[in-house]
Amino acid sequence: MSRLMVKVSILVALVILVGIACSRSATPVSITTPGDKGPIQIGKLSREQEWDKLVVAAKKEGSVMVYHTSIGEAREASARVFKEKYGIAIDYLAGRGPELVERLIKERQVGLYAVDAKLTGLTTFFNSISPLKITIPLEPLLVLPEVTDGTKWRTGNVPFIDKDRTTIAFSLTRYSYVTINTDMVKEGEFTSYEDLLNPKWKGKIVMNDPTLSQGVGWFTFIMLQAYGREKGEDFMGKLAKQEPMIIRDQRLQAEWVARGKYPVAIATEISARDAMIKAGAPIKPLAMKEGQATGSGPMNLMVFDRAPHPNAAKLFTNWVLSWEGGEIMSKHSGYLSARADVSTEGFDPIFVPGPKDGLPIEEYKLQEGNMTKLGAAIFKDLLPK
Numbered sequence: 001m002s003r004l005m006v007k008v009s010i011l012v013a014l015v016i017l018v019g020i021a022c023s024r025s026a027t028p029v030s031i032t033t034p035g036d037k038g039p040i041q042i043g044k045l046s047r048e049q050e051w052d053k054l055v056v057a058a059k060k061e062g063s064v065m066v067y068h069t070s071i072g073e074a075r076e077a078s079a080r081v082f083k084e085k086y087g088i089a090i091d092y093l094a095g096r097g098p099e100l101v102e103r104l105i106k107e108r109q110v111g112l113y114a115v116d117a118k119l120t121g122l123t124t125f126f127n128s129i130s131p132l133k134i135t136i137p138l139e140p141l142l143v144l145p146e147v148t149d150g151t152k153w154r155t156g157n158v159p160f161i162d163k164d165r166t167t168i169a170f171s172l173t174r175y176s177y178v179t180i181n182t183d184m185v186k187e188g189e190f191t192s193y194e195d196l197l198n199p200k201w202k203g204k205i206v207m208n209d210p211t212l213s214q215g216v217g218w219f220t221f222i223m224l225q226a227y228g229r230e231k232g233e234d235f236m237g238k239l240a241k242q243e244p245m246i247i248r249d250q251r252l253q254a255e256w257v258a259r260g261k262y263p264v265a266i267a268t269e270i271s272a273r274d275a276m277i278k279a280g281a282p283i284k285p286l287a288m289k290e291g292q293a294t295g296s297g298p299m300n301l302m303v304f305d306r307a308p309h310p311n312a313a314k315l316f317t318n319w320v321l322s323w324e325g326g327e328i329m330s331k332h333s334g335y336l337s338a339r340a341d342v343s344t345e346g347f348d349p350i351f352v353p354g355p356k357d358g359l360p361i362e363e364y365k366l367q368e369g370n371m372t373k374l375g376a377a378i379f380k381d382l383l384p385k
Contacts, residue, residue, distance in 0.1 A: 051143055054318075055086060057311035063089040064312035067100045068119040069213070069298040070250060072271025074333035081328055082319060088312055096212065097124030097298075104304075105132070113306045116313035121298050123216065125167055126362055127369035135166035135302040141314045147321045154340045154353065161300065161359060169359050170321055170329070171299030172338040174292045174351050176285035177218040177267050179254075183282045184263035192289050193226065197238050201264055205244040206256050208267035209383065210236075210375035212248060217293065218267040219375045220368040226290040236378045246382045251275075258283050270297060274334035287350040294357040297335045 058064075068075070079090040095103070097120050107114055120129070129135065138160070142148050150157035159169045178190055189195065196205065208215035223232035245262065247253045250269035257265040258281035265273075268285075276283055301320060307313045319325045323341055330337035336347055338359075344352050376383065 047143070047145065054143060054311060054315055058309075058315040059087055061088075061309040061312045063091050064117065064309050064316045065091045065093070065115045066117045066119060066316070067093050067095070067104070067115050069095065069097050069100070069121060069124075070269055070271050071119060071298055071329070071333045071335075072275060074271070074329045074331075077328050077332040078320070078325070081324070082316070085319075086315065088315065090316065097121055098128060098212075101128045104134075108134070113304075113308055115304060116307040116309050117301060117303045117316060119298055119301055121213065121217075122161060122167075122169070122296060122300055122360065122365045123368045125300060125302065126162070126365040129302065130162060130166075134304050135164075136305050137165050138168055138301070138303060138317060139165050141303065141317050142321070143314070144318045144322055146323060147318055152323075152339055152341055154338050155358060159296075159338050159359060161296075162362060167300050167302045168321060169296035169300045170326065170338050171296040171333075171335040172294065172353050172357070172359065173270075173297060173336040174287075174294050174353055174357065175214075175217065175221075175270075176287055176292065176348075176350055177214075177221070178286045178288060179257055179265040179268045179273055179283055180286060181257050181260050181263045181282055182284050184260055190264070190286055190288070193222065193235065196264070196266070197235075197242065202242045203245075204262055205242060205264045205266060206253050206262040207244040207246050207265070208250065208253060208269065209246055209248045210267075210379055211372040211383070213250065214267040214269050216368060216372055216375060217295065220364075220371045221293040223371060223374070224364065224367060225293065226288075233374075233378070236375075240379050240382060244382065246379060246384060248384055254283075270334040285348065285350065292350070293360075294353055295360055296338065297333075299329065299333065299335050299338075 075092050075094070079092065082088060082090050100118070100120070101124060104115060118129070142158070146152055148158060153159055154172050159172070161167050161169050178196070180190060208218070210216055210219040219236070222235060223229055226232070227235055244266065251272045253265055254268050254272035254276050256262050257268065258276040273283065273285065301317060303313050303317060320329065323339060326337035326339040326342040329335070330342050331346070336344060336351055336353070
Protein backbone atom coordinates (compact mmCIF):
# COMPACT_ATOMS: atom_id res chain seq x y z
CA MET A 1 0.00 0.00 0.00
CA SER A 2 1.37 3.44 -0.97
CA ARG A 3 2.07 6.11 1.63
CA LEU A 4 -0.72 8.24 0.13
CA MET A 5 -3.31 5.48 0.57
CA VAL A 6 -2.18 4.94 4.20
CA LYS A 7 -2.61 8.64 4.93
CA VAL A 8 -6.07 8.63 3.33
CA SER A 9 -7.13 5.57 5.36
CA ILE A 10 -5.94 7.18 8.61
CA LEU A 11 -7.81 10.40 7.75
CA VAL A 12 -11.05 8.51 7.02
CA ALA A 13 -10.77 6.59 10.30
CA LEU A 14 -10.31 9.84 12.21
CA VAL A 15 -13.36 11.37 10.55
CA ILE A 16 -15.46 8.33 11.48
CA LEU A 17 -14.28 8.44 15.09
CA VAL A 18 -15.01 12.15 15.36
CA GLY A 19 -18.46 11.59 13.87
CA ILE A 20 -19.24 8.88 16.40
CA ALA A 21 -18.07 11.05 19.27
CA CYS A 22 -20.15 14.00 18.10
CA SER A 23 -23.25 11.87 17.67
CA ARG A 24 -22.86 10.51 21.20
CA SER A 25 -22.45 13.96 22.74
CA ALA A 26 -25.57 15.17 20.93
CA THR A 27 -27.71 12.39 22.39
CA PRO A 28 -29.30 13.17 25.78
CA VAL A 29 -28.18 10.81 28.51
CA SER A 30 -31.01 8.95 30.24
CA ILE A 31 -30.96 7.04 33.50
CA THR A 32 -33.55 5.46 35.72
CA THR A 33 -33.35 6.14 39.43
CA PRO A 34 -35.25 4.45 42.27
CA GLY A 35 -38.82 5.71 42.45
CA ASP A 36 -38.88 7.00 38.85
CA LYS A 37 -41.70 5.85 36.60
CA GLY A 38 -39.27 5.74 33.67
CA PRO A 39 -36.07 7.27 32.27
CA ILE A 40 -35.57 11.00 32.62
CA GLN A 41 -33.33 13.22 30.57
CA ILE A 42 -30.34 14.51 32.46
CA GLY A 43 -29.24 18.03 31.72
CA LYS A 44 -30.25 21.57 32.60
CA LEU A 45 -31.71 22.26 29.18
CA SER A 46 -34.26 19.44 29.25
CA ARG A 47 -35.41 20.42 32.75
CA GLU A 48 -35.79 24.03 31.68
CA GLN A 49 -37.70 23.05 28.57
CA GLU A 50 -40.11 20.90 30.56
CA TRP A 51 -40.66 23.70 33.09
CA ASP A 52 -41.14 26.38 30.44
CA LYS A 53 -43.65 24.18 28.63
CA LEU A 54 -45.57 23.68 31.88
CA VAL A 55 -45.68 27.42 32.63
CA VAL A 56 -47.05 28.17 29.15
CA ALA A 57 -49.76 25.51 29.48
CA ALA A 58 -50.67 26.67 32.99
CA LYS A 59 -51.00 30.28 31.86
CA LYS A 60 -53.51 29.21 29.23
CA GLU A 61 -55.66 27.72 32.00
CA GLY A 62 -55.39 31.01 33.90
CA SER A 63 -56.12 29.87 37.46
CA VAL A 64 -55.96 27.04 39.98
CA MET A 65 -58.72 26.26 42.49
CA VAL A 66 -57.51 25.30 45.97
CA TYR A 67 -59.66 24.36 48.98
CA HIS A 68 -57.96 24.95 52.31
CA THR A 69 -58.43 25.05 56.04
CA SER A 70 -56.92 27.87 58.11
CA ILE A 71 -53.57 29.05 56.72
CA GLY A 72 -53.72 32.63 57.98
CA GLU A 73 -51.98 35.36 56.01
CA ALA A 74 -50.33 32.75 53.78
CA ARG A 75 -53.49 32.77 51.69
CA GLU A 76 -53.08 36.34 50.47
CA ALA A 77 -49.27 36.26 50.38
CA SER A 78 -49.03 33.09 48.29
CA ALA A 79 -51.78 34.19 45.89
CA ARG A 80 -50.04 37.54 45.35
CA VAL A 81 -46.58 36.12 44.68
CA PHE A 82 -47.87 33.30 42.45
CA LYS A 83 -49.87 35.80 40.39
CA GLU A 84 -46.90 38.16 40.06
CA LYS A 85 -44.53 35.34 39.11
CA TYR A 86 -46.68 33.35 36.68
CA GLY A 87 -49.72 35.49 35.89
CA ILE A 88 -51.98 32.76 37.30
CA ALA A 89 -54.58 33.30 40.01
CA ILE A 90 -54.92 31.00 43.02
CA ASP A 91 -58.63 30.86 43.77
CA TYR A 92 -58.75 29.86 47.42
CA LEU A 93 -61.85 28.61 49.21
CA ALA A 94 -61.57 28.35 53.01
CA GLY A 95 -63.50 26.13 55.41
CA ARG A 96 -63.17 23.45 58.06
CA GLY A 97 -61.87 20.12 56.83
CA PRO A 98 -65.11 18.11 57.18
CA GLU A 99 -67.19 20.92 55.67
CA LEU A 100 -64.99 21.10 52.57
CA VAL A 101 -65.05 17.32 52.15
CA GLU A 102 -68.84 17.38 52.29
CA ARG A 103 -68.89 20.14 49.69
CA LEU A 104 -66.49 18.19 47.50
CA ILE A 105 -68.66 15.07 47.63
CA LYS A 106 -71.83 16.99 46.78
CA GLU A 107 -70.11 18.70 43.84
CA ARG A 108 -69.02 15.38 42.40
CA GLN A 109 -72.42 13.83 42.88
CA VAL A 110 -73.84 16.36 40.42
CA GLY A 111 -70.92 16.07 38.02
CA LEU A 112 -69.15 19.25 39.08
CA TYR A 113 -65.36 19.07 39.17
CA ALA A 114 -64.41 22.55 40.30
CA VAL A 115 -61.42 22.04 42.59
CA ASP A 116 -57.85 21.19 41.62
CA ALA A 117 -56.04 20.80 44.94
CA LYS A 118 -56.56 20.91 48.69
CA LEU A 119 -54.51 21.94 51.72
CA THR A 120 -55.83 20.21 54.81
CA GLY A 121 -55.00 18.34 57.99
CA LEU A 122 -53.92 14.72 58.02
CA THR A 123 -56.89 13.64 60.15
CA THR A 124 -59.26 14.90 57.46
CA PHE A 125 -57.17 13.29 54.74
CA PHE A 126 -56.87 9.82 56.25
CA ASN A 127 -60.38 9.62 57.67
CA SER A 128 -62.43 11.41 55.01
CA ILE A 129 -60.56 12.01 51.74
CA SER A 130 -58.35 8.95 51.32
CA PRO A 131 -61.31 6.50 51.40
CA LEU A 132 -62.88 8.39 48.47
CA LYS A 133 -59.93 7.48 46.19
CA ILE A 134 -60.04 10.81 44.35
CA THR A 135 -56.47 12.04 44.88
CA ILE A 136 -53.71 11.31 42.36
CA PRO A 137 -50.05 10.31 42.90
CA LEU A 138 -47.95 13.46 43.17
CA GLU A 139 -44.59 12.02 42.19
CA PRO A 140 -45.22 12.28 38.42
CA LEU A 141 -46.10 15.98 38.90
CA LEU A 142 -42.79 16.92 40.51
CA VAL A 143 -40.54 18.70 38.02
CA LEU A 144 -38.23 20.97 40.00
CA PRO A 145 -34.99 19.28 41.16
CA GLU A 146 -35.13 21.24 44.44
CA VAL A 147 -38.44 19.56 45.19
CA THR A 148 -37.39 16.00 44.42
CA ASP A 149 -34.04 16.33 46.24
CA GLY A 150 -34.50 14.55 49.58
CA THR A 151 -31.65 16.49 51.19
CA LYS A 152 -33.75 19.65 50.95
CA TRP A 153 -36.29 18.23 53.40
CA ARG A 154 -36.04 17.89 57.19
CA THR A 155 -37.29 14.32 56.90
CA GLY A 156 -34.41 13.35 54.57
CA ASN A 157 -36.78 12.61 51.70
CA VAL A 158 -39.82 14.05 49.99
CA PRO A 159 -42.40 13.85 52.82
CA PHE A 160 -45.15 11.75 51.26
CA ILE A 161 -47.48 10.73 54.06
CA ASP A 162 -49.51 7.92 52.50
CA LYS A 163 -48.51 4.67 50.83
CA ASP A 164 -50.03 5.77 47.51
CA ARG A 165 -47.89 8.94 47.62
CA THR A 166 -50.83 11.22 46.86
CA THR A 167 -50.21 13.69 49.69
CA ILE A 168 -47.13 15.65 50.77
CA ALA A 169 -46.73 17.31 54.17
CA PHE A 170 -44.82 20.52 53.51
CA SER A 171 -44.79 21.63 57.14
CA LEU A 172 -43.10 20.07 60.16
CA THR A 173 -43.88 21.93 63.37
CA ARG A 174 -43.94 21.26 67.08
CA TYR A 175 -47.25 22.20 68.65
CA SER A 176 -47.92 24.27 71.73
CA TYR A 177 -51.36 23.50 73.10
CA VAL A 178 -51.46 25.98 75.98
CA THR A 179 -51.47 29.75 75.41
CA ILE A 180 -51.57 32.31 78.21
CA ASN A 181 -52.23 36.01 78.59
CA THR A 182 -48.98 37.18 80.17
CA ASP A 183 -50.71 40.10 81.90
CA MET A 184 -52.94 37.67 83.79
CA VAL A 185 -50.77 34.58 84.31
CA LYS A 186 -47.50 34.66 86.21
CA GLU A 187 -44.40 33.12 84.70
CA GLY A 188 -44.02 29.51 85.81
CA GLU A 189 -47.68 28.98 86.72
CA PHE A 190 -48.05 26.52 83.85
CA THR A 191 -45.36 23.89 83.36
CA SER A 192 -47.59 20.81 83.14
CA TYR A 193 -51.05 20.04 81.79
CA GLU A 194 -51.93 19.13 85.37
CA ASP A 195 -51.73 22.84 86.19
CA LEU A 196 -54.92 23.33 84.18
CA LEU A 197 -56.74 21.45 86.95
CA ASN A 198 -55.90 24.04 89.62
CA PRO A 199 -59.25 25.30 91.04
CA LYS A 200 -57.91 28.80 90.45
CA TRP A 201 -58.61 28.40 86.72
CA LYS A 202 -62.15 27.04 86.95
CA GLY A 203 -64.33 28.91 84.45
CA LYS A 204 -61.28 30.81 83.16
CA ILE A 205 -60.16 28.55 80.32
CA VAL A 206 -61.24 28.87 76.69
CA MET A 207 -60.78 25.65 74.74
CA ASN A 208 -60.99 24.66 71.10
CA ASP A 209 -63.69 22.06 70.40
CA PRO A 210 -62.00 18.69 71.17
CA THR A 211 -63.80 17.07 68.24
CA LEU A 212 -62.34 19.42 65.60
CA SER A 213 -59.02 20.69 64.21
CA GLN A 214 -56.44 21.67 66.84
CA GLY A 215 -58.85 20.56 69.54
CA VAL A 216 -58.93 16.93 68.49
CA GLY A 217 -55.19 17.05 67.85
CA TRP A 218 -54.57 18.08 71.47
CA PHE A 219 -57.13 15.59 72.82
CA THR A 220 -55.47 12.74 70.91
CA PHE A 221 -51.98 13.77 72.01
CA ILE A 222 -53.05 13.63 75.67
CA MET A 223 -54.72 10.25 75.20
CA LEU A 224 -52.12 8.49 73.07
CA GLN A 225 -48.80 10.17 73.88
CA ALA A 226 -48.73 12.34 76.98
CA TYR A 227 -50.73 10.18 79.43
CA GLY A 228 -52.12 7.07 77.80
CA ARG A 229 -55.78 6.12 77.52
CA GLU A 230 -56.64 5.42 81.19
CA LYS A 231 -54.84 8.38 82.73
CA GLY A 232 -55.88 10.56 79.79
CA GLU A 233 -59.59 9.89 80.32
CA ASP A 234 -59.20 10.67 84.01
CA PHE A 235 -57.43 13.94 83.19
CA MET A 236 -60.06 14.99 80.64
CA GLY A 237 -62.88 14.18 83.05
CA LYS A 238 -61.31 16.45 85.66
CA LEU A 239 -60.73 19.15 83.04
CA ALA A 240 -64.42 19.05 82.10
CA LYS A 241 -65.21 19.86 85.74
CA GLN A 242 -63.15 23.03 85.33
CA GLU A 243 -65.96 24.18 83.04
CA PRO A 244 -63.85 25.44 80.13
CA MET A 245 -65.60 27.60 77.55
CA ILE A 246 -65.52 25.43 74.44
CA ILE A 247 -65.56 27.34 71.17
CA ARG A 248 -65.33 26.52 67.46
CA ASP A 249 -64.50 30.00 66.18
CA GLN A 250 -60.72 29.74 66.14
CA ARG A 251 -60.00 33.40 65.59
CA LEU A 252 -62.40 34.41 68.36
CA GLN A 253 -60.66 32.02 70.75
CA ALA A 254 -57.30 33.70 70.08
CA GLU A 255 -58.91 37.14 70.40
CA TRP A 256 -60.49 36.31 73.76
CA VAL A 257 -57.19 35.29 75.36
CA ALA A 258 -55.43 38.26 73.71
CA ARG A 259 -57.98 40.70 75.16
CA GLY A 260 -57.92 39.05 78.58
CA LYS A 261 -61.46 37.73 78.57
CA TYR A 262 -59.85 34.40 79.40
CA PRO A 263 -56.31 34.10 80.80
CA VAL A 264 -55.70 30.61 79.41
CA ALA A 265 -56.47 28.96 76.06
CA ILE A 266 -56.18 25.32 75.04
CA ALA A 267 -55.46 24.22 71.46
CA THR A 268 -55.52 27.67 69.89
CA GLU A 269 -55.21 27.58 66.11
CA ILE A 270 -51.65 28.57 65.19
CA SER A 271 -52.23 31.18 62.48
CA ALA A 272 -54.93 32.92 64.54
CA ARG A 273 -52.70 33.01 67.62
CA ASP A 274 -49.71 34.28 65.62
CA ALA A 275 -51.77 37.07 64.12
CA MET A 276 -52.52 38.30 67.66
CA ILE A 277 -48.87 38.06 68.67
CA LYS A 278 -47.82 40.07 65.60
CA ALA A 279 -50.40 42.69 66.56
CA GLY A 280 -48.67 43.06 69.93
CA ALA A 281 -51.10 41.13 72.12
CA PRO A 282 -49.69 39.99 75.50
CA ILE A 283 -50.03 36.27 74.79
CA LYS A 284 -47.49 33.48 74.83
CA PRO A 285 -47.56 29.81 73.78
CA LEU A 286 -46.00 27.38 76.25
CA ALA A 287 -44.27 24.01 76.15
CA MET A 288 -45.38 21.55 78.83
CA LYS A 289 -43.12 19.02 80.56
CA GLU A 290 -45.20 16.14 79.12
CA GLY A 291 -43.75 16.95 75.72
CA GLN A 292 -45.07 18.22 72.41
CA ALA A 293 -46.76 16.68 69.43
CA THR A 294 -45.19 17.22 66.02
CA GLY A 295 -47.17 17.53 62.84
CA SER A 296 -47.93 19.37 59.63
CA GLY A 297 -51.13 21.16 60.59
CA PRO A 298 -53.20 22.05 57.53
CA MET A 299 -50.12 22.14 55.29
CA ASN A 300 -50.71 18.88 53.46
CA LEU A 301 -51.07 19.08 49.70
CA MET A 302 -53.14 16.80 47.51
CA VAL A 303 -54.32 17.11 43.89
CA PHE A 304 -57.62 15.64 42.73
CA ASP A 305 -58.38 13.51 39.73
CA ARG A 306 -60.36 15.20 36.94
CA ALA A 307 -58.86 18.55 37.99
CA PRO A 308 -60.23 21.37 35.82
CA HIS A 309 -56.81 23.06 35.61
CA PRO A 310 -54.30 20.18 35.57
CA ASN A 311 -51.31 22.18 34.37
CA ALA A 312 -51.90 25.06 36.77
CA ALA A 313 -52.32 22.48 39.56
CA LYS A 314 -48.99 20.90 38.60
CA LEU A 315 -47.30 24.30 38.57
CA PHE A 316 -48.81 25.20 41.97
CA THR A 317 -47.66 21.85 43.39
CA ASN A 318 -44.04 22.45 42.39
CA TRP A 319 -44.07 26.08 43.51
CA VAL A 320 -45.62 25.54 46.94
CA LEU A 321 -43.09 22.74 47.59
CA SER A 322 -40.13 24.85 46.44
CA TRP A 323 -37.91 27.01 48.63
CA GLU A 324 -39.80 30.16 47.62
CA GLY A 325 -43.18 28.62 48.30
CA GLY A 326 -41.90 27.22 51.58
CA GLU A 327 -40.58 30.59 52.75
CA ILE A 328 -43.86 32.34 52.01
CA MET A 329 -46.16 29.69 53.45
CA SER A 330 -44.03 29.28 56.58
CA LYS A 331 -43.56 32.98 57.25
CA HIS A 332 -47.20 33.90 56.84
CA SER A 333 -48.99 30.84 58.28
CA GLY A 334 -47.10 30.20 61.51
CA TYR A 335 -46.43 26.59 60.49
CA LEU A 336 -42.71 25.92 60.08
CA SER A 337 -41.75 24.51 56.68
CA ALA A 338 -40.66 20.90 56.32
CA ARG A 339 -37.92 22.14 53.99
CA ALA A 340 -34.49 22.18 55.63
CA ASP A 341 -33.44 25.29 53.68
CA VAL A 342 -36.35 27.48 54.84
CA SER A 343 -35.44 29.90 57.62
CA THR A 344 -36.69 29.38 61.17
CA GLU A 345 -36.13 33.06 61.95
CA GLY A 346 -39.01 34.56 63.88
CA PHE A 347 -40.16 31.20 65.26
CA ASP A 348 -40.09 30.51 68.97
CA PRO A 349 -37.57 27.66 69.50
CA ILE A 350 -40.33 25.57 71.11
CA PHE A 351 -41.85 25.15 67.63
CA VAL A 352 -38.65 24.07 65.83
CA PRO A 353 -38.52 20.27 65.49
CA GLY A 354 -35.46 18.33 66.60
CA PRO A 355 -33.56 15.74 64.54
CA LYS A 356 -35.71 12.90 65.91
CA ASP A 357 -39.05 14.63 65.32
CA GLY A 358 -41.08 13.30 62.42
CA LEU A 359 -44.55 13.30 60.96
CA PRO A 360 -47.31 11.23 62.57
CA ILE A 361 -47.99 7.89 60.93
CA GLU A 362 -51.27 6.95 59.28
CA GLU A 363 -52.37 4.68 62.13
CA TYR A 364 -52.05 7.54 64.62
CA LYS A 365 -54.15 9.88 62.50
CA LEU A 366 -56.82 7.22 62.05
CA GLN A 367 -56.98 6.84 65.83
CA GLU A 368 -57.25 10.61 66.06
CA GLY A 369 -60.39 10.37 63.98
CA ASN A 370 -61.83 7.87 66.46
CA MET A 371 -61.00 10.19 69.36
CA THR A 372 -63.66 12.66 68.27
CA LYS A 373 -66.39 10.40 69.70
CA LEU A 374 -64.61 10.10 73.04
CA GLY A 375 -64.04 13.85 73.22
CA ALA A 376 -67.70 14.48 72.45
CA ALA A 377 -68.76 12.07 75.22
CA ILE A 378 -66.50 13.56 77.90
CA PHE A 379 -67.36 17.19 77.12
CA LYS A 380 -70.96 16.63 75.95
CA ASP A 381 -72.45 19.14 78.39
CA LEU A 382 -70.00 21.86 77.35
CA LEU A 383 -69.90 21.49 73.57
CA PRO A 384 -71.46 24.27 71.45
CA LYS A 385 -75.01 23.43 70.43
